[in-house]
Amino acid sequence: MKKINFNSRSLFALPYVLYMIIFVVIPLFMLLFFAFFGDGGFSFAEVGAFFSDGSQWATVGRSLRIALVASLWCILIAYPLAYSIAKIKSKTIQYMVLMALVAPMWINGLLRTIALKDLTTMLDENTFLHLTTGETLLTLGLIIDYLPFMLMPIYLVITGISKSYLEVSADLGASPFITFLKVTLPLSMSGIxxxxxxxxxxxxxxxxxxxxLGDQSTFMIGEQLNTMFTKDNKSGAAVIALVLLVLVGVSVFIANRISRIGNNKKGGIA
Amino acid sequence: MGMTIICLVMAILYLPILFLVRASFAEGWAYYQQLFTTTEYMQAVGNTLLIAVVASLIATIIASMAATGILYLGKRTRAVTMAVNQLPIINADIVTSFGLVLLFVSVGMTNLGLLKLLLAHVLIALPFCLLTILPKMRQLDANLIDAALDLGASPFKAFTSVIVPQLVPAMIQAFLLGFTLSLDDFVITQYNNSGVPTISTVVYGAISRRDIPNAFKALTTIIFLVILIVLIVMNLNAARVRKGIKISRKVTAIILAAVILLATGGIVPMIISHLTPRDLVLKVYNWEDYIAMGQYADTPDLLAEFEDHYRKVLKEQGVKNADKFRIEYHTFTDNEELYSKINTQHSDYDLIFPSEYMVEKMRDDGLIQPIAKSRIDDYADLDSAIIDRTNAFASVAGNDDQVWAIPYMVGTVGIMYDTKVIDDLAETTGIDHEEFETKLQDYGFGVLFGEGGTDVFSGRITMKKSARDSIGIAMIYGAQKQSTPDDTTHHVDDASYLDQQDEHGEFDNSMLSDILNMDGDYNIDMARQILRDQISTMHPVYENDNGKKSFKSQEGKFAYGLYWSCDAGLTMMEFDEDEASGATHFGYANPLRYYAPKGTNLWTDNFAIPTYARNLDAAYAFINFLLDDANAARNIDYVGSQMVATGDEIDILKAEYGVPGYDPIYENDDEENGEIIDVTFSDPGAIDPFEDYDVNLAVTVFPTEDNIVYAAIMHNFDKAKEKGVNNLMLEIQNKAAELTENEGSSVNWFSIAILVLAGAALIWWGTYQLLHRRPRRLRTTMLITETPSQK
Structure with a gap:
């Protein structure tokens, strides 16, 4: 009892590890299983059906494009936002602003989505705006809903940058703009x-x-998964889920490569 | 500059919320009252807060323990653990949710209710909690733990008295983060919910027909106020800190206490509901917005009325606590949702409302029990024209005293059209609404497929994403085309399926039924071809099942579309309601009409009692209550669909609607102001649904005899057929999306601008990096080694 070895101390992590194995790792294998064995017996039928339909690939491409556009807009908005917040002198006010920006999430996402739709419908009827045109509104909705997820990591990285680098840069004669470009931005790459x-x-x-928020032309791959799920087509849904997994995996890989080019350190997530 | 950006973003984020806040006061405090008095809403709020608080608490505790343990793991194990921790963060929530569903289904843990949601919500919070706590943990002095252990503390004691106190700020942060994510979540809740009402599920159920439930606008305002209060408290607190008084923990405690208090406020009704003896609760599971329950100021609340009525009945029977009797009323959005609740979760609803094919499926799977005719008041008096048709699925083999289901609402599938849009387009299309009505009669559903020159309406028609309906109608049109293969146009009257007669010389619908149900010679390929052709020629917009308002909300866009009669009736009446209340001034008479072609689908939604029901007496009493003619009449008037109830009140209602053949007798013979007190019957002769708006609405709500006779009923599909239909629908949606996307003429500057910008930035960045590779490496390495987070 007195001399506890390393292993028993790491036992503290046991509930966590068990939980993650049961609820994260095993479900992933479930997906694999259902994609190939869903209809009893090993079969490529579902996977084959997915890959043979050209319109299906158009849907994958469309989903990627819409998500990419929304994410880039989020960067474009969140970066100056995070930068401005980090520049506020009082820490408390910084937290207050952050809090105010994240707090809308206390109102359920679905509720806010429909509120946005109602709002834009109202604006369309009464002003010159034309937002209820599928993709534009969808992109706007994605930006508004996911902005906090972009804001937080960037803010954390920016506030983590030691002031001394900025001072060193200034001392070496760099203008604030050059300092931002050559010191702050590269260092906040991992947050971005x-x-x-x-x-x-x-x-x-x-x-x-x-x-x-979208219309006919914004049919996305998630919608397809959801339709298959609600119609109890588990093996079909599992194939789509795997495709999504691969898409996400590839984007993580690319993101990490990009951050490695810019930064010799292992950046990004995972 | 900085402030401008912050304010601007804040404004955009809060605009939709403020919009709801404003809307919440549309009727004074009524919505607030509704929120606090409706059990379903209070339960939903309570459950949501309970789940959020408990799940993030559990996640925080597990994460703090894990943070302690992880530091002592081997380097490789730690790396793997951290990688796994990123999985739920990075993974799409829909994939995570679906994986969880597969897990729960595979181990048969489907009926866990709240516990399952808790487990799922811990998963939402846990990885983020760990990421919040771990860096703080790293900053702790590891020797402290060793010291505590050396001094003889148990690992648990060391954890609670050495680690926890130092981690409190990080734990509070983690808790708040988990709480926020849990409140925001929709997908995981929706996928793993088994009958626990939460804010997500109630909103999801409600939007199928209408906007956000009014009570939730009030809820939004309240949450908004809470946010404001939290911010003000933070500000006050900061002011005090500046003066040197540190009470930040106290304030945090107060905020936490307030949140928990709010949570318990919602939990109390839930506990009460669990404590009420089961025979004092009637659990009803119905389609959303499918009963009059006080939606408008002048709508009766049949649920409350039944509660009063049944309390009296119970009192007369001498039941204890009869006053505590209440209805627990939940709603679903499609038959499949209903099926999975009963089949996999064995939810103990006492009364459900499946559609015809779902009655068959549940019957075959032993999920519903027969209804005794003898316990239905005047079963023999129910509308025999409809009962005769529904015997196809409702009759119990070899038992005349029982039925599997009794029709609740009945209607047809047909075409809704907007006479104003059609007339406005007449200049280019050359077809005004009268001409269109002739075409409707001639070609039936053919107008959806461009038959008879109607392809001029390309891009202005709607279809349903609901697979059975769109494909079924395509099948019927396909058969109509096949009947006269050599002609260029195909009249409905020539359709062979309308030509069938039985030995009594009456219409025999078996062929129509084969077509609709893809039996015999008719298979799905016919529908595939027709729907694919339709996409490229007619450019239909496939509506969500919940896009039922498009004829009103997208006023002026659509000329006509595939519609259920119940939705048509509701939409037409809503138009009238809006016009009457002055909410909108269209400045013209109601342009909406509905027409069910000869040879269509007759649908019914039915009363059925699940096998797992636990309060049969109340279920029967409620069926009888709703079939009572006075109650049924008021219900029909709201829902806009025919019921099987008959009686004086129904006749009067029909006369009010102007159903041909029901001639009203007014009080004091005063047609202007007098109420209809009685009805005389006359022979309506041939009914012309196009005569005027009133007749059209009347035959939309109350299908004509022809509608009911010349129609087929859907049967349950086996698994392969069902998959075939659903996959075809997805194929069509993919195709339609691809087509509309390619044809989209409006340039999306939103996308182009950002993509060009990002591309330029990336190229610039890449080139710069390649050119300056070596020196930068050196410098960043130097800088990174100094960053404080590195241990």
Whole structure:
């Protein structure tokens, strides 16, 4: 009892590890199983059906494009936002602003999505705006809903940058703009990339947003998974889920490569 | 500059919320009252908060323990653990949810209710909690733990008295993060929910027909207020800190206490509901918005009325606590949702409302029990025209005293059209609404497929995403085309399926039924061809099952579309309601009409009693209550669909609607102001549904005899056939999306701008990096080694 070895101390992690194995790792294998054995017996039927339909690939491409556009807009908005917040002198006010930006999430996502749709319908009827045109509204919805996921990592990285680097840069004669470009931005790359992944994945797989904010032309892969799921086509849904997994895996890989080019350190998430 | 950005973003984020806040006061405090008095809503709020608080608490505890343990793991194990931790964060939530569903289904843990949601929500919070706590843990002095252990503390004691106190700020952060994510979540809740009402599920159920439930607008306002209060408290607190008084923990405690108090506020009704003896609760599971329950100021609340009525009945029987009797009323959005609740979760609803084919499926799977005719008041008096048709699925083999189901609402599938849009387009199409009505009569569903020159309406028609309906109608049209293969146009009257007669010389619908149900010679390939052709020629918009309002909300866009009669009736009446209440001024008479072609689908939604029902007496009493003619009449008037109830009140209602053949007798013979007190019957002759709006609405709500006779009923599909239909529908949707996307003429500057910008930035960045590779490496390495987070 007195001399406890390393192993028993790491036992603290046991509930966590067990939980993750049961609820994260095993379900992933379930997906694999259902994709190939769903209809009893090993078969490529579902996988084959997916890969043979050209329109299906158009849907994958469309989902990627919409998610990419939304994520890039999120970066474009969240970066200056996070930067401005980090520049506020009082820490408390920083937290307050962050809190205020994240707090809308206390109102359920679906509720906010429909509120946005009602709002834009109202604006369309009464102003010159034309937002209820499928993809534009969908992109707007994705940006509004996922902005906090982009904001937080960027903010954390920016506030983590030691002031001394900025001072060193200034001392060496760099203008604030050059300092930003050569010191702050490269150092916040890892935040941008984790933020990008945090926005891109839910966006590429969204179903209720594209259902309520989009139109016929924004049919996305998440909607397809959801339809198959609700119609109890588990093996079909499992194939789509695997495709999504691969898409996400590839984007993580690419994101990590990008962050490695810029930064010799292992950046990003995973 | 900085402030401008912050304010701007804040404004955009809060605009939809403020919009709801404003809307919540549309009727004074009524919505707030509704929120606090409706059990379903309070339960939903309570459950949501309970799940959020408990799940994030559990996640915080597990994560703090894990953070302690992980530091002592081997390097490789730690790396693997951290990688696994990223999986749920990075993985699409829909994939995570679906994986969880597969897990729960595979181990047969489907009926876990709240516990399952808790487990799932822990998963939402846990990885984020760990990421919040771990860095703080790293900053702790590891020697402290060793010291505690050396001094003889048990590992648990060491954890609670050494680690936890130092981690409190990080734990609070983790808890708040988990709480936020849990409240925001929709997908995981939706996928893993087995009959626990939460805010997500109630909203999801409600939007199928209408917008956000009014009560939830009130809820949004309340949450908004909470946010404001939290911010103000933070601000006050900061002011005090500046003065040197540290009470931040106290304030956090107060906020936490407030949240928990709110949570328990919702839990109380839930506990009460669990404590009520089962025979004092009637659990009803119905389609959303499918009963009059006080939706408008002048809509009766049949649920409350039944509660009053049944309390009296119970009192007369001498039941204890009869006053506590209440209805637990939940809603679903499609038959499959209903099926899975009963089949996999064995939910103990006492009364459900499946459609005809679902009655067959549940009957075959032993999920419903027969209804005794003798316990239905005046079963013999129910509308025999409809009962005769529904015997196809409702009769119990070899037992005349029982039925599997009794029709609740009945209607047809047909075409809804907007006479104003058609007339406005007449200049280019050359078809005004009268001409269109002739075409409707001539070609039936053919107008959806461009028959008879109607392809001029390309891009202005709607179909349903609901697979059985769109494909069934395509099958019927396919058969109509086949009947006269050599002609260029195909009239409905020439359709061979309308030509069938039985030995009594009456219409025999078996062929129509084969077509609709893809039996015999008719298979899905016919529908595939027709629907694919339709996409490229007619450019239909496939509506969500919940896009039932498009003729009103997208006013002026669509000329006509595939519709259920119940939705048509509801939409037409809503138009009238809006016009009457002055909410909108269209400045023209109601342009909406509905027409069910000869030879269509007759649908019914039915009363059925599940095998797992636990309060049969109340279920029967409720069926009788709803079939009572006075109650049925008021219900029909709201829902806009025919019921099987008969009686004086129904006749009067029909006369009010102006159903041909029901001639009203007014009080004091005063047609202007007098109420209809009685009805005389006359022979309506041939009914012209196009005569005027009133007749059209009347025959939409109350299908004509022809509608009911010349129609087929859907049967349950086996697994392979069902999969075939659903996959075809997805194929069509993919195709339609591809087509509309390619044809989309409006340039999406939103996308192009950002893509060009991002591309330029990436190229610039890449080139820069390649050119300056070596020196940068050196420098960043140098900088990184100094960053404080590295241990």
């Amino acid at each position: 990339i984790s933020g990008f992944l945090m926005v891109f994945t839910p966006a590429v797989s969204t179903y209720y947003m594209s259902e309520y």
